[in-house]
Amino acid sequence: DGGITQSPKYLFRKEGQNVTLSCEQNLNHDAMYWYRQDPGQGLRLIYYSQIVNDFQKGDIAEGYSVSREKKESFPLTVTSAQKNPTAFYLCASRAGRLAAQETQYFGPGTRLLVL
């Protein structure tokens, strides 16, 4: 089955620790995204990538980093500089050819909690 997988489902971070959230897609999509969702709120864009080896900051990139070394993978690192990392993190992808008309496909999400 084609789709997006995110792991782990739950992740616990200690103070001062960097953690990495995994996002993998087998849809052969060029564009990939990371969003953050706080309780009762909509999603906010952290980073996006339109093609391998290229990525851009979104609206709330501070304290986060990404890489895009392979088309199918777009991992997100939450660094110790992110002071309020507790949230629901969602990865998405789209084909990347007809921007305004395309659907974004979302993964099941990773819930990050701070110990």
Place this chain on the structure above:
Amino acid sequence: DAKTTQPNSMESNEEEPVHLPCNHSTISGTDYIHWYRQLPSQGPEYVIHGLTSNVNNRMASLAIAEDRKSSTLILHRATLRDAAVYYCIPVVNTGFQKLVFGTGTRLLVSP
């Protein structure tokens, strides 16, 4: 980014039609209107999108006002599985697609 206004919540009974409104009065002439929904503790899923004409698919219908300042998502027969938060999102027609999620409308469906 175009601003949207949606009711915080709506209620429906099972098997009745549901009309979810969205105001997007600042939308530009080439922006598409997308609708996504999010079930509890899941990622959003695409519902439907359109530009000017009304659109239908297996999940829903989208009615777009003639002046494009508002649209209505129509679920023809609500089921319990349709209980979710519904987001109306104008999408700028450029090379990069950015989805800006507001707080959406929480749809409650009663048996």
